[in-house]
Amino acid sequence: MIKEKIRVENFHLSIGKEYILKNLNCIIPEKKITVILGSSGCGKTTLLKSMNRLTELYNDVKINGKIELNGNNIYNGFLDLNDLRRKMGLLSQQPAPLPMNIFNNVAYGLKISGRKKKRYLKFRVEHYLKQANLWDEVKDRLYTPASSLSIGQQQRLCLARGLAVDPEIILADEPTSALDPISSQAIENKFLELKNHYTIIVVTHALRQAKRIADYIIFMYLGEIIEQGEASEFFNSPKNEITKAYLRGSFN
């Protein structure tokens, strides 16, 4: 039996007069890797960013319907947005290290939530850098700017930074598309390890990546959800014609 973490119900999103997401209904199972799959421009990223309400940074966005996290509607006006967003670590396509040194990048989230004791911070930063498999590479230069790291290292730093605020969910928006194969693999393996503790949602258009890591799949096409379900079922016996065509590689 799947335990659901997030439930999306009759969710519509439009920017200006254009509909980006149309009547979405889906669930995200807890402590599994859910892959949102689909071709470019189908609304995968928008769906992902709707989950921590980052879509509200865009101009002219209209939203209808609801998204529930642990049974509470996140589009409820009384919700503390900072709390909601802290529950969801975000990995973007291009890593975006904060303009500060490596140590402070990881400590930032802890500091702004009031944990400022030096010894505690040191301990936590080391812990999360180790979790992201970055500690050995940076332990001798913790106080150099984060921008001096390679892109692959930056992405792992962003992962460490995200984990440090103790989220329940990791949102990853094509987290490996800017990385070389080895760094990509490191991130994928990390996800497989982390899924015992976190609910992970990965947006990707790479079918192979989805096959490697997904437990649960949500397949989107032109702003709609075409098919969703357990990964094995999705890949072995797809039901929808569009899904079949996509899996055959008829379009990307």
Place this chain on the structure above:
Amino acid sequence: MMKNQRRKTEEKIFIQIMRIACGIIILVMGLIILTILKKGIPALNWKILTSVPKGGFYFGGEGGILNAIIGSLYLALGATLIAFVISTPTSLFLNVHLKKHFRMQNAIRLFIDVLWGVPSVVYGAFAFSVMIYFGLRASLLAGILTVSVFISPIMIRSMDETLKTVPLNLYEAAMSLGSTKFEIAYKIFFKKGIPGIATAILLSFGRAIGDAASVLFTTGFTDNIPKSLTQPAATLPLSIFFQLSSPIPEVQERAYAAAVVLTIIILLISITGRTISQKFMKNDIK
């Protein structure tokens, strides 16, 4: 083949045009500096830098322009400081809090651009009318306030142009760590923007120290170094203006000496500023 030939000629012609354009700028710059150096250096000496005008200074008497040097520095530093205090929150607010309110952003930017375009003499006249209403006399404080109002649009828009380039995904990253908008503004955007913000400050300082029209009515002119904010103060641009108006060649020479001093101050400030901002840049460029 023919088409390729045409493109090659085009390339050559445009390279020449750009070289000429660059050359003209450098030439003009060089001529200005040469002129003031040639005319100003003979009159430039320790005494002129370290003493205030004595009796009959503007008719060739003894003295120097220390009053104007100090006055200008006080004025420009004070005005830049106040403008910074106004401009930083404004530009951060525009780029962080108003992120998705395009119409509001555009309206504010248009408004500030209009203010940028208003000639400084208009600010001077406006401040003068306010001073008359309250019965105030020309003073260093009035000058600082006037100049800070007139350089604020410049500072806000130059900071704004830098902050605009902070990528959206950095905003999103900071947001998803649970940052408040205040933290995003002052811990992320401000830090990311430091090189540009330094440039904005220098640009504004240069405008503040070099402007004559806005201080003419508001700061007045005096032969003394101001001892408090309520006293009038001399400024270098006005000092240059008054001395140049004199028919006596010696006094005119002193005007050029003052121009040399003004140029050197601006040069020093921009070199220091650039060094500082480049130091920050090193930490930051990907």
